[in-house]
Amino acid sequence: MTTTIVLLQQILNALTVGSIYAMIAIGLAMIYGILRVLHIAHAGMYAVGAYLGLLLYVHTRSFALALTGAMVLTGILGGLIERIVYRPMLTRPRIVALIASIGLYICLSDLLRIVAGPHEHAFDVGITATYRLLGLTIAGVDFVILGGTSAIFVLLWLFLQRTRMGFAIRAVAQDPEAARTMGIDVDRTVQLVFFVGSAIAAFGGVMVGILYNAVYPTMGDTVSYKGLALIVIGGFGSLVGSAVAALALGIGETLIMTYTQVPLSREGIAMLMLIILILVRPQGLLGRD
């Protein structure tokens, strides 16, 4: 009985972590789907989002305002990065954008260190309540995270499936040339994807900040590479695939860490799953071709 409760508790924690991974992976998958660029700097967006959220929270004392503000500002930054960094590189060989993206990432996280200092900042929004349900302990923060990420999923799905802009995004992802001939502004659409993806990453960043009550410059490190693992596992460019992969990774990691003696860190386990999957199924879990 107690072991099942321990297991359930672990799975609950894993779901919280997994849904945060999903917030990173979705943006990455959208960007890969539309530009075919591995946007490693995306994890930088996530850290920037967390810092902006904290900054706004300290000044406004309103969590809702801080969250929205961080999402909008990070989204704008993402759009700018697309315009300034990636757009001129698209006609060049693939390695050019990839290297630029790595450079951008280490540059961004160092910038955070320079501006805000290398130490951790506490991000306490005062959600301290815990609930007990069927023997499980659920923190209020877990509720906020699980509810928030589910809401983001639903909103994103509605946006992509039910609005004209979402329709344009899907069209460009399928075939930019054909979309252009249909009168869709491809550049604007790509920029919109960067805006939305970065805003979602900022949401993930703020959530991680309040979950661990800490914001620090290198917080993007582990998720940036895990994010890559996730979009590969999910099938490059597949949103549902990467969300499923994110939850699976959260659960897989936690269970392996708890119940086995594998001599690897959490990152090591994620990366090992990635390597095995690339070798066994290079098109990803739900990838088509």
Add this chain to the structure above:
Amino acid sequence: MLGDYSLTIVILMAIWVVVTLGLNIITGYAGQFNLGIGIYMGTGAYTTAMLTTEAGWSFWAALPTALAAAMLMGVITGLPALRVREDFLATLTIGMVFVFESLLIYLPWFGGPVGIAKIPPPRLFDTPVGRYGYLFLALAAALAAVLFARALNRSWLGLAWESIREDELATDVIGIRPPRFKLYAFALGGAYAGLGGVLYAHFIRYITPYDFGFVPSIYILAMAVFGGLGTIRGAVFGAAFLTALPELFRFVQEYRNFIYGSLLVLMMLYQPQGLLGKDSLLWRAVHGRRPRGLAAPAA
């Protein structure tokens, strides 16, 4: 004469030149993305460190073993890499370098996160080589590395690599099997990085898993890209310049990642061939040649 400090910088420059030349073979010549060059450097460094501290081998006996180990690691990581290309290959090598670092930390034999200390300096005629001796050793290794890379590039191997880099399918069609030559590139590039790792281990005399993780691998990529991927002069210049830069300017050391990162982005935006790469502005100016169209960087 050179002071102790400048001596250290020159030795480090020589070491990074060797490692960067290794990455240049894999990514520059054969066109295979590799964001985990630290794996091979680490394999060389850890092999020699363990052999000389725990097994009591001499530097000279451990050196060939360490090179062989790094080469073997090149083949081991190269085999799965044959299945994938471009973005997948890049992601795969990132995954590999994380697993490698993680194994070094968590497996019981490698000294865990604190690594291995008290690595002895090389001995020659029963006396440890001094700092000048080491300078000579490192420079000799770098020179040998440059000459060997030059010979490789001009041999049939170099031709096969260039052909794979430019058009893999066509290479296969004319009867040159890309997997074989890709593996050669991984093995030789691995041995180069392994040699760099050996020199690093016996110079710093203290190694940790973090010296060979993802971020150091990116530093090496930055060196190769900054100088000009696919050229020896680029690798040498990039490695020497980017090693000296943080040492010469204090503020560069403080903001090392920021500056390296911005350099990578700016180079990719305005001069993806690298400063001295084929058809780069500077190299054209030196040679007074007209541009040969918008040539892509070698990759």
